Amino acid sequence: MSGRPKIFEEEVVIAKAAELFWRKGFEAASTEELLAAMGIGKGSFYLAFKGGKSELFEKVIEGVSRKELHLLNHTLATSQNKVETLKDLFRSIGLAPKERNQKGCFFGQTIAEFSSTDLPFTDLAARHLLQLEKIFYEVISEAQQDGMLSTKEAPALLAAHLITIWNGLGISRRIAPQPNSLSTLIEMQLKVLQ
Amino acid sequence: MSGRPKIFEEEVVIAKAAELFWRKGFEAASTEELLAAMGIGKGSFYLAFKGGKSELFEKVIEGVSRKELHLLNHTLATSQNKVETLKDLFRSIGLAPKERNQKGCFFGQTIAEFSSTDLPFTDLAARHLLQLEKIFYEVISEAQQDGMLSTKEAPALLAAHLITIWNGLGISRRIAPQPNSLSTLIEMQLKVLQ
DNA sequence: CTACTTATGTACCAATCAGTACACAATAGA
DNA sequence: TCTATTGTGTACTGATTGGTACATAAGTAG
Incomplete structure (x- = not known):
């Protein structure tokens, strides 16, 4: 055996x-x-x-995805203020060390490498971003209903917007001269969540 | 000879x-x-x-950069409403055919492929995005002074924000199920320019 | 024509690629 | 201890990689 x-x-x-x-x-x-x-x-x-x-x-994509989503879900589950936790996720980009920022977002990187081919990698990476977007959606949706968010914008649109910024920062963080400039940018971008 | x-x-x-x-x-x-x-x-x-x-x-990066910047600069120079021209640049993503959208942004793609190495490609691609950001900055700056923009946000921050969204859409457009969903997203994102 | 310069196509190269074949090592059960 | 099963390390393979060497083609100048 x-x-x-x-x-x-x-x-x-x-x-x-x-x-x-x-x-x-x-x-x-x-x-x-x-x-x-x-x-x-x-x-x-x-x-x-x-x-x-x-x-x-493929297993690497699934593994990284599972880990990252699990960490975020766990942090949200034990959080007092989920919107703030979401914001902190973005803020962490501005605080990350240079080596981390140079690697950008693994899923955005994978989509960039493969989206013009027919390999299954793109789908796997896209699926992760979709799950991330869904988490954004649920946090925003709940916060709006609880009156914790004054924005009237539709949660689905806000979630898609945040994913766009997430992917955009995945590029910006790679070429930013110093991480300091990122933080002020991110703080401004998070004003949509008020 | x-x-x-x-x-x-x-x-x-x-x-x-x-x-x-x-x-x-x-x-x-x-x-x-x-x-x-x-x-x-x-x-x-x-x-x-x-x-x-x-x-x-390297020459491909420079060539594509020169062409794209020249086209945008020319369009801006002959435009009545430069802010609207800028917005149209983003709107064109939502209207582009699938084959175009699957290719994403060449410069973001190049940065994703090389930013963890020491090859000069990253710098060349980053330089393009910086020039694009500068164009954004100048259009916004001028429009604010002329009272065409009511936003009080600093032009430099707005320009950096637009570049983030540009790069983010460079990923989103590659995995969007139908381009229609992109257009509503983009229209919402362009509300920062009012 | 000849001499010279530049461009082209092809044959070739060592290095590296992802992947296979297979002899052998280490365990469990009898 | 013998056998079956699974895991490991190494030698090897054919294909492809980016790049070079070089004979020849196609022009210009004299």
């Missing part, structure tokens, strides 16, 4: 591969580099990931 | 290469594909572009 034991956990090596994919993109990250980063050999890799590099990348 | 005549014009083949680079990105576009698209052979190519694929890509 159970032969030689695995020397790695799938979740762990997927997370390590994610780091490299995020930094270099799918095409530029070679399988050899990935294997080195994951700390496993070809034999183990192609046994665990029969689909090779593509399967790995 | 003058030997065998060239069978191509540099500007023309650069424009043809731009189409492929824009659709597939730098890494995914192979030199052979590029040569086929440009309609020239390796001999001619490496004589004209001693830096190879990299030099070609």
Whole structure:
């Protein structure tokens, strides 16, 4: 039944591969580099990931998505002021270290690399952004009903607007000379949530 | 002095290469594909572009940038209402055909592909976005002074905000189910210019 | 015509790509 | 200990990568 034991956990090596994919993109990250980063050999890799590099990348997208959404959902669930928590999500961009900002948004990056092809990566990345938009929508919707938001704008439109800004900041943060300039911009952009 | 005549014009083949680079990105576009698209052979190519694929890509960035900025500047120069012209630039995203929208923004795409490396491509692409931002700034600044804009927000902040939205729409347009949804979003986002 | 200059097409190159084949190692159950 | 099962490491593969070498073509100048 159970032969030689695995020397790695799938979740762990997927997370390590994610780091490299995020930094270099799918095409530029070679399988050899990935294997080195994951700390496993070809034999183990192609046994665990029969689909090779593509399967790995799909699982990386799903893994990063799950982690990020879980973190946000958890923070919201234990938050006193959900709108403020949402705002803090954006504010964190202005406070992030340079290395983090240079990597931008993994999902926006993936869409940029693949949206003109027919690979399934675009759909997976788009699905994440859609889920993020849905979270925005629900927080805004609830806050409006509770009178915590004075804006009369439709929650769906506001959520789509926030996603646009999120993706836009995913580019801006990569080329911003100093993160300080980002913070004042973000603070201004968050005025739509009042 | 003058030997065998060239069978191509540099500007023309650069424009043809731009189409492929824009659709597939730098890494995914192979030199052979590029040569086929440009309609020239390796001999001619490496004589004209001693830096190879990299030099070609730099010239593509510069070429696309120059064209887009020139078009916008020309439209603005002959416009009665510059703010409205700016708005129309954004509105055109909602009206563009699917094939166009799937390509997104070439400069955002390039920044996404390279911002974690030290290649000069990021700087070239960032420079374009900065120039675009400057145009936004000047139109807003002038309109505010002429009383055509009631917003009291600082022109520099508004311009940075518009660039964020521009880059965000560069992602949204790639994954939008139908362009119709984009138009209502864009119209809402343009309310900052009133 | 000859000499010179520049452009073109093709054959070729080493390096790298993602992926496979397979001998061998390590466990569990009998 | 023997067998079955699963995992690992390495050698190898064919294809493709970006790029070079070079013979030849197509012009101009004398």
